Amino acid sequence: MADVSVGIIGMGDMGKMYARRISAAGWRVNACDVPEKHETLMKEFAGSAKINIMPNGHLVSRSSDYIIYSVEAKKIDEVVAKFGPSTKFGAVVGGQTSCKAPEIAAFEKHLPADVQIVSCHSLHGPGVNPHGQPLVIIQHRASNESVELVKKILSCLGSNYVDLSASEHDRITADTQAVTHAAFLSMGAAWAANKQFPWEIARYIGGIENVKINVTLRIYANKWHVYAGLAILNPSAQQQIKQYAQSVTELFKLMLGGHREELTQRIKTAGAAVFPEDTGGDLLLRDEVLDRFSLGELPPERVRNNHLSLLAMVDSWWKLGIVPYRHRICSTPLYRMWLGITEYLFRNPELLQECIDTAIDDNTFRADDLEFTFAARDWSDRVSFGNMDGYREKFEQIQQYFAPRFPEATRLGNEMIKTILEKTRET
Numbered sequence: 259m260a261d262v263s264v265g266i267i268g269m270g271d272m273g274k275m276y277a278r279r280i281s282a283a284g285w286r287v288n289a290c291d292v293p294e295k296h297e298t299l300m301k302e303f304a305g306s307a308k309i310n311i312m313p314n315g316h317l318v319s320r321s322s323d324y325i326i327y328s329v330e331a332k333k334i335d336e337v338v339a340k341f342g343p344s345t346k347f348g349a350v351v352g353g354q355t356s357c358k359a360p361e362i363a364a365f366e367k368h369l370p371a372d373v374q375i376v377s378c379h380s381l382h383g384p385g386v387n388p389h390g391q392p393l394v395i396i397q398h399r400a401s402n403e404s405v406e407l408v409k410k411i412l413s414c415l416g417s418n419y420v421d422l423s424a425s426e427h428d429r430i431t432a433d434t435q436a437v438t439h440a441a442f443l444s445m446g447a448a449w450a451a452n453k454q455f456p457w458e459i460a461r462y463i464g465g466i467e468n469v470k471i472n473v474t475l476r477i478y479a480n481k482w483h484v485y486a487g488l489a490i491l492n493p494s495a496q497q498q499i500k501q502y503a504q505s506v507t508e509l510f511k512l513m514l515g516g517h518r519e520e521l522t523q524r525i526k527t528a529g530a531a532v533f534p535e536d537t538g539g540d541l542l543l544r545d546e547v548l549d550r551f552s553l554g555e556l557p558p559e560r561v562r563n564n565h566l567s568l569l570a571m572v573d574s575w576w577k578l579g580i581v582p583y584r585h586r587i588c589s590t591p592l593y594r595m596w597l598g599i600t601e602y603l604f605r606n607p608e609l610l611q612e613c614i615d616t617a618i619d620d621n622t623f624r625a626d627d628l629e630f631t632f633a634a635r636d637w638s639d640r641v642s643f644g645n646m647d648g649y650r651e652k653f654e655q656i657q658q659y660f661a662p663r664f665p666e667a668t669r670l671g672n673e674m675i676k677t678i679l680e681k682t683r684e685t
């Protein structure tokens with residue numbers, strides 16, 4: 259066991275986080291990235307005796323006992339095709355990509371038959387402390403001993419293992435990650451289209467709005483390929499994102515038409531299905547937590563909002579028969595925050611009523627909601643058409659718009675996640 263070495267192909271944000279933690283636990287790590295980054299990586303890890311930076315994936319594959327592919331999901335086939343045949347006899351191989359169907363297909367296609375397959379997925383970004391976070395383990399083509407070895411190596415992350423099959427993983431992450439990202443991506447697109455920085459506008463400051471802003475900026479500060487990969491390459495994700503866009507559109511039409519009763523009926527029916535009375539108990543999030551993380555000055559009084567983005571989320575969970583709490587053992591921090599604010603709204607009858615009244619009587623949000631509806635449909639179309647380039651173009655354009663505020667938003671976002679995680683871990 260002392261001789262076991264771990265290979266990491268792809269030393270981006272996640273690969274480096276894994277390399278640092280696994281080597282700190284005493285394992286030998288062989289790692290590489292693309293040849294252009296070899297020299298920089300050599301310098302960056304010159305002081306790490308346990309991390310051996312190698313020129314390419316062939317060298318990593320032939321010398322390591324457990325190899326993790328931590329590359330872009332869209333490149334997984336190409337990279338495994340290249341280095342898979344060089345895998346050491348009898349080694350165990352896995353991947354860290356966010357969508358498992360293409361990863362497993364690539365392993366089955368390109369790895370020699372003697373190689374075992376145990377994949378993984380840390381359900382959080384590289385800046386979050388992995389301790390206590392879910393870590394999915396997929397025993398795809400492997401003995402129990404190999405799974406034990408992988409779990410032993412990854413135990414240094416301190417995460418909670420969740421054993422799933424590849425298809426279970428993809429179904430759950432479509433419900434949790436893909437549609438959550440679609441909602442926040444659409445908020446960012448709408449603010450950018452209206453040339454707004456929401457933290458500068460009183461109606462977007464405080465409570466639920468803080469979570470919307472911080473999470474949106476957090477997503478846009480990350481890399482486009484992470485979100486494009488998990489939305490476009492996961493077949494179940496397309497349906498979820500499409501339903502979300504449809505719910506946004508239908509609810510917005512009811513608001514525009516002033517159909518108070520129909521809107522109320524629909525929201526209440528969806529709410530009763532998703533948040534039945536008997537699943538009550540403590541809220542995941544409360545005012546004191548929500549109000550602490552503001553990028554702008556809190557106004558003296560909370561400003562009303564119709565929260566179209568949240569109403570549409572519950573509507574689409576209802577339409578798709580999704581029970582969001584069921585996925586909590588396997589959820590990301592952003593999903594827990596998203597569920598936290600929807601629950602906060604739907605478990606507060608006065609706030610929900612205020613939302614409906616605002617939707618019908620107050621036209622302050624019409625322009626924002628119009629852009630939000632366009633954005634939700636546009637993201638959904640780009641995902642349905644499998645349009646990676648189109649996804650990237652839109653993502654990076656909006657990313658540029660918000661970039662000046664990333665450092666501050668990331669700092670606040672990290673604090674917010676920490677506080678919220680401490681709170682939600684107890685439940």
Ligand SMILES: NC(=O)C1=CN([C@@H]2O[C@H](COP(=O)(O)OP(=O)(O)OC[C@H]3O[C@@H](n4cnc5c(N)ncnc54)[C@H](OP(=O)(O)O)[C@@H]3O)[C@@H](O)[C@H]2O)C=CC1
Pocket residue numbers: 267268269270271272273290291292315328329330331333337354355356357379380381382383384480481483484487
């Ligand atoms: N970031 C996140 O929040 C999370 C990401 N993931 C998943 O983990 C994986 C990695 O993500 P992340 O680290 O954020 O992404 P990065 O883009 O930071 O890292 C991927 C790295 O792999 C490199 N790479 C590409 N091709 C090769 C190759 N042939 N040989 C060696 N290295 C190669 C890339 O180089 P180049 O840039 O030149 O292509 C890049 O440096 C993705 O599949 C992502 O979906 C999982 C959980 C969380």
Ligand SMILES: O=C(O)C(=O)Cc1ccc(O)cc1
Pocket residue numbers: 355356380381382383435477484488590591592593
């Ligand atoms: O928490 C989220 O949803 C994130 O945005 C971070 C993230 C991105 C990709 C993953 O595969 C896992 C976590």
